[in-house]
Amino acid sequence: MTDGKSTPQLEWERSWQKLPRGGSIPVGGTSRAYLTGGWRSSKPVWDASACSHCLLCWVYCPDSAILLDGVKMVGISYDYCKGCGVCVHECPTEGALAMVQDDGPDA
Amino acid sequence: MTAQSERVALTGNEAGALAMRQSRPDVVAGYPITPQTELMQQFAQYVADGASDTELILVESEHSAMSAVVGAAATGVRAMTATSANGLAFMWEMLFIAAGYRLPIVMQLVSRSLGGPLNIHCDHSDAMGARETGWLQFFAENAQEAYDNALMAVRIAEHPEVLLPVMTVQDGFITSHTTQVLETLDDETVSAFVGTYRPTDSLSNLAKPMTYGAIVLPDYYMEVKRQQVEAMDEAPRIVALIEEEYADLTGRRYESLDPYRMDDAESAIVVLGSAAGTGKDAVDLLREQGHAVGLLKVRRFRPFPAEEVAQALSHCSAVGVLDRSLALGAPWGPLASDVASSLMRARANVPMLNYVYGLGGRDITVSDIVGVGSGLMQDASDGPKAAVRYVGVHE
Numbered sequence: 421m422t423d424g425k426s427t428p429q430l431e432w433e434r435s436w437q438k439l440p441r442g443g444s445i446p447v448g449g450t451s452r453a454y455l456t457g458g459w460r461s462s463k464p465v466w467d468a469s470a471c472s473h474c475l476l477c478w479v480y481c482p483d484s485a486i487l488l489d490g491v492k493m494v495g496i497s498y499d500y501c502k503g504c505g506v507c508v509h510e511c512p513t514e515g516a517l518a519m520v521q522d523d524g525p526d527a
Numbered sequence: 528m529t530a531q532s533e534r535v536a537l538t539g540n541e542a543g544a545l546a547m548r549q550s551r552p553d554v555v556a557g558y559p560i561t562p563q564t565e566l567m568q569q570f571a572q573y574v575a576d577g578a579s580d581t582e583l584i585l586v587e588s589e590h591s592a593m594s595a596v597v598g599a600a601a602t603g604v605r606a607m608t609a610t611s612a613n614g615l616a617f618m619w620e621m622l623f624i625a626a627g628y629r630l631p632i633v634m635q636l637v638s639r640s641l642g643g644p645l646n647i648h649c650d651h652s653d654a655m656g657a658r659e660t661g662w663l664q665f666f667a668e669n670a671q672e673a674y675d676n677a678l679m680a681v682r683i684a685e686h687p688e689v690l691l692p693v694m695t696v697q698d699g700f701i702t703s704h705t706t707q708v709l710e711t712l713d714d715e716t717v718s719a720f721v722g723t724y725r726p727t728d729s730l731s732n733l734a735k736p737m738t739y740g741a742i743v744l745p746d747y748y749m750e751v752k753r754q755q756v757e758a759m760d761e762a763p764r765i766v767a768l769i770e771e772e773y774a775d776l777t778g779r780r781y782e783s784l785d786p787y788r789m790d791d792a793e794s795a796i797v798v799l800g801s802a803a804g805t806g807k808d809a810v811d812l813l814r815e816q817g818h819a820v821g822l823l824k825v826r827r828f829r830p831f832p833a834e835e836v837a838q839a840l841s842h843c844s845a846v847g848v849l850d851r852s853l854a855l856g857a858p859w860g861p862l863a864s865d866v867a868s869s870l871m872r873a874r875a876n877v878p879m880l881n882y883v884y885g886l887g888g889r890d891i892t893v894s895d896i897v898g899v900g901s902g903l904m905q906d907a908s909d910g911p912k913a914a915v916r917y918v919g920v921h922e
Contacts, residue, residue, distance in 0.1 A: 432747070434746070434747065434750060435750065436749075436750035436751070436753040436754050436757070437754075439747060439750050439751060439754065441629050441690065441728070441754065442627060442628045442629035442630075442690075442739070442751065442754070442755075443627065443628070443741065443743040443747070443748075443751040444628065444629075444728060444737055444738060444739050444741075445737060445738040445741050446728055446735070446737045447736065447737065448735075448736025448737065448738075449736065450738065450741075
């Protein structure tokens with residue numbers, strides 16, 4: 421879902437002559453292409469070596485941005501993470517999650 | 528070659544309801560408000576009698592009425608409603624939505640004052656409040672024109688090169704409740720004229736999924752609005768084609784302006800709606816008295832026919848614009864402001880005066896307009912040019 425391979429292209433030519441009429445979106449299933457992580461000003465970073473895999477971050481994340489592999493945390497989807505910081509706030513393990521300023525496109 | 532027509536006596540509201548039934552809308556949302564009530568009541572009667580298979584939605588407010596037709600139109604069907612006064616004001620938010628989404632909704636407005644104080648009679652305050660919401664606006668002089676405008680509106684709104692909502696306006700009680708003799712077309716002729724609405728995009732076309740109503744942020748919003756301006760600017764070309772087609776069908780020719788004895792006029796009176804009829808009688812009397820006065824009826828108020836207005840008036844030595852609404856705090860009334868802008872844009876320096884009349888149903892008589900017309904030349908040359916004058920107000 422985060423690979424973006426099957427998502428419709430949401431970039432239009434910007435000229436008013438070429439935009440879809442009336443601000444409509446003349447294709448379907450476009451919510452997948454809308455990467456809400458673009459709003460973020462700060463982001464959580466994860467240290468796999470410190471993580472206890474209690475999954476409290478996964479439970480509390482409002483955007484399903486905590487990625488799991490079976491029963492273990494494997495990372496954070498920055499496509500959808502809005503940088504709310506709930507995961508960091510709820511994390512009981514010292515050093516596993518920390519908020520840092522997000523200065524640009526995800527590494 | 529004109530179509531099958533019948534001469535019948537109808538009120539403006541009945542004429543409006545008949546035009547609505549004959550243009551076979553898929554969805555109509557109705558909410559009664561004086562003086563429109565009779566129109567929707569008559570239409571509801573058609574539905575109840577099985578004379579119309581329209582889905583009539585009886586909503587609980589005008590905001591809902593416009594919302595319902597917006598939703599219906601977005602699914603790709605022909606949707607209509609009608610309202611008056613505070614009802615139109617209550618639709619305010621949804622008027623922008625309808626126009627912004629480029630939905631070809633047709634609405635009949637039976638014009639009425641906006642309180643307070645509460646008043647149910649005619650003036651154009653309601654229509655003027657909606658004049659920059661992105662709807663085309665056509666003002667009718669009488670029931671015949673109300674009927675004809677309502678039919679042409681369907682074709683104009685749904686034309687693929689327009690796709691804008693259209694509001695047709697008739698004067699509350701004056702036109703809406705007066706029985707007049709008019710020519711109507713038979714159902715088959717209207718059906719053939721309005722045709723079937725075939726939208727290129729719609730929410731119900733499952734083979735081509737789409738979205739109406741998505742948020743459009745600063746990166747695209749201004750471009751979408753620019754498109755809307757273009758559609759408005761281009762609409763008159765299509766409107767003229769449809770008016771031409773309607774003239775071939777009925778023998779009744781309509782244009783954006785209806786000039787009366789304007790060719791050799793030294794001064795002119797500009798007016799909207801039913802007062803044009805009174806004005807034509809006044810012009811005849813003025814001519815008999817030796818005043819070379821003409822009358823310019825503005826039929827298509829939005830988009831405003833600025834070039835045509837300037838052309839029609841630029842040879843005059845004085846112009847008096849009659850407004851049936853106030854623009855509180857503005858230099859002039861809405862019609863006068865548009866006429867002035869049109870003349871200014873054409874660099875035509877014509878002395879202009881603005882008269883406000885008929886608020887809240889105050890009668891406008893032939894002698895009132897004769898009074899305006901006979902003094903126009905003198906008033907324009909030496910009167911206070913900036914001030915709005917009031918016709919028929921008790922001093």
